Amino acid sequence: MRLTRLFTLISAILALLVCGVQGRSLWAEWRQYQAAEQGLQALQLVSASMRVAEKLSVERGPSNAVMGDGHPAAPAKQERLRTARNDTNAVLRQLQQQLSHGNTVPAHQLAGLELALREARRNVDQLAAQPPSSRTPAQLDAAVERMYALVPLALDAVTEATRASEQAYPRITRVLVKARLAVELREYAGRLGSTLTAPLATAQALGSAQQQRLQFLRGRLEQLRQLIKMANNDADQAVHIQAAVARMDSDYFEAGQRIISEVEQASSNGPRDSMARHYSMDTAQFAQRYVPTMTPILAVRDALLQEAEHQAQAEFARARHELSWAMLNGAAILLVLVTLLVIVRVRVVAPLLRATRAVVRLGNGDYTPPSRISRRRDEIGDMLRALATLRENSMERQRLEQERARLIEELKIRADTDYLTGILNRRAFATAGNLRLRGAREKDESLAVILFDIDHFKSVNDCYGHDAGDQVLIRIAEVVRSTLRDGEILARYGGEEFVVMPSFCGLEAARALAERLRVAIEQEPLTLSDGYILRVTASFGVAVAHGPHAALDDLFHSADLALYRAKSQGRNRVEAQL
Known part of the structure; x- marks a missing residue:
């Protein structure tokens, strides 16, 4: 390769390497930028799902008011319920639109939410259509429970989005966790109020199960409150978050809990011999007083x-800044590389090319020295003659090495090949067999050996001569080799004895292969050099080894015993190891 092409190739390789490194860096920055963008979109989905959960919780208040009112319910209460449902439908459609713009749309989860919402609303409407006396506490509790189940479905619909936003922005993980805790706090606060729906609607005292549920919900609310107030990152020190938490404490955990306590007190003050109670408020009035106290919880979530x-x-x-900086940095590095290559070409390569042309001219007998290298004329001549001598010596040494390698390869082939049949000899077969045996041990597979020899071969030599015997051996090797498949080893084991090692197989498969070989030999007519047609048969012994302790010598010994049985039982047959 000429020096100019070599320099061009080296320059191209360097450019490719630099471009590869820079491309990988840019790709990493681009992926990080994309992840940040997708994480931002996922965060918006999380916010939308929390708004859906909020509206579902808010809808429970008007639903409870309608179920606790007369038949029909007051128009104002029905209107509040329609408004709440429209608000829920609006934020749900907004969540669906945001999901449809992404690459992954959990349609089955949203479909499940919509189905559960329709069923819950139908249940509320059915109870509201019944006279108050027909509404049992169990029916009211079941309707409230159905409304409870909607909020987890809304949050689970964007579980992947929550995970994506947390992966893109690990620093906001705890903030998102607290936001979800605030949603759960709002939900449990709603459940606390909804627990009183049935007693208020039926003017009945709180049962023991309802009182236990109130205590459980109070404990869960306090637990969520402490988790939200727990300081575990810098975001907890933000002024607007602390202010929202303080307002939540005063509005809900003080004022809101007092309203709950009023209902409990009214329930416990009634006569012991009657479950009827007189409450100072109905479900609608309770919702009008209690629901506003939960608003600061949503303010905490929003903060x-x-x-x-x-x-x-x-x-x-x-991430966008780092991507831009990486692009500028890559462009600068490429510019520096191009500048350096131009400098090397002008200051190094060009003078070396002129010197090379002078050396070529000297080698061609042109002793006219260039003006720029006239002082190096003698030294360059000595170098050229030394290089020419070295080149001749190297060529001769290479020729000798090639000849030596050819002879070694030829000797290796002769050492591994039977001189008469052209197949492997016993030594080469032992090497190949031990290698295959190790493979069988590693794969925990069976390894078979088929040993056979020509029946009455001595009589062939005695009757037709040793040349005929050699022709029989050659033809038998050709017949067996043409019958075998790729990967099955054939070798001359000695005299008229041959050995076959199939690919990894069991005893029955090896026995079937031996039978095919026996039939092929039996059906193949052998025409001797004098035109006499001779038919020969062969006896076969098959053995199989399996397990970590299998040895090639033991395998041969078992096959030899099987071959002995085949001969003793009449020859021209296949016998397997016992």
């Missing part, structure tokens, strides 16, 4: 989501 989105926006801007 946490706002903080998460703020941090995500900052991470996204940082």
Whole structure:
């Protein structure tokens, strides 16, 4: 290769290497940028799902009011229920639209949410259509429970989006967890109020199960409250988050809990011999007083989501900045590389090319020295003659090495090949067999050996001469070799004895192969050089070894015993190891 082409090739390789490194860096930055963008979109989905959960929780209040009112319910209460349902439908459609813009749409989960929502609303409407006396506490509790089950479905619909946003922005994981805890806090606060729906609607005292449920819900609410207030990152120190948490404490955990306590107190103050109770409020009045106290909980959620989105926006801007910087850095490196290659070509390669042309001219007998290398004329001549001598010596040494390698290969082939039949000899077969035996041990498979020899071969030599015997051996090797498949080893074991090692197989498969070989030999007419047609047969012994302790010598010994039985039982047959 000429020096100019070599320099061009080297330059191209360097350019490819630099472009590869820079491309990989840019690809990593691009992936990080895409992940940040997708994480931001996922965060918006999480926020939308939490709004759906909020509206579903809010819808329970008007639903409880309608189920606790007379028949028909007051128009104002029915209107509030329609408004709440329309609000829920609106945020649900918004979530569906956001999901449809992404690459993954959990349609089955949203479909399940919509189906459960329709069933829950139908149940509410059916109870509202019944006279109050027909509404049993069990029916009211079942309707409330159906409304409870909707919020987890709304949150589970974007579980993958939540995971994607947390993977893209690990720093906001705890903020998102607290936002979800706030959603759960709002949900359990709603459940706490809904537990009183049946007693308020039926003017009945709280049962023991309802009182236990109230205590459980209070404990869960306090647990969620402490988890939200737990300081575990810098976001917890944000002023707007602390203010939202403080308002939640005063509005809900003080004022809201007092309303619950009022109902409990009214339930416990009634006569012991009657379950009837007189409450100072019905379900609608209770909802009007209790539901506003839960609004600060949503403010906590919104503050946490706002903080998460703020941090995500900052991470996204940082990823975009790093991508831009990586692009500029890659362009600068490529520019420096091109500049260096131009300098090397002008300052190094071009003078070396002029010197090379001078050496070529000297080698061609042109002793006219270039003006720029006139002082190096003698030294370049000595170098050229030394290189020419070295080249001749190298060529001669290479020729000798090639000849030596050819002779070694030829000797190796002769050492492994039977001189008469052209197949493997016993030594080569032992090497190949031990290698295949190790493979059988590693794969925990069976290894078979088929040993056979020509029946009455001595009589062939005695009657027709040793040349005829050699022709029989050659023809038998050709017949067996043409019958075998690729991967099955054939060798001359000694005299008129041959050995076959099939691919990894069991005893029955090896026996079937031996039978095919026996039939092929029996049916093949052998025409001697004098035109006499001779038919020969062969006896076969088959053995199989399996397991970590299998040995090639033991396998041969078993096959030899089987071959002995085949001969003793009349020849021209196949016998397997016992």
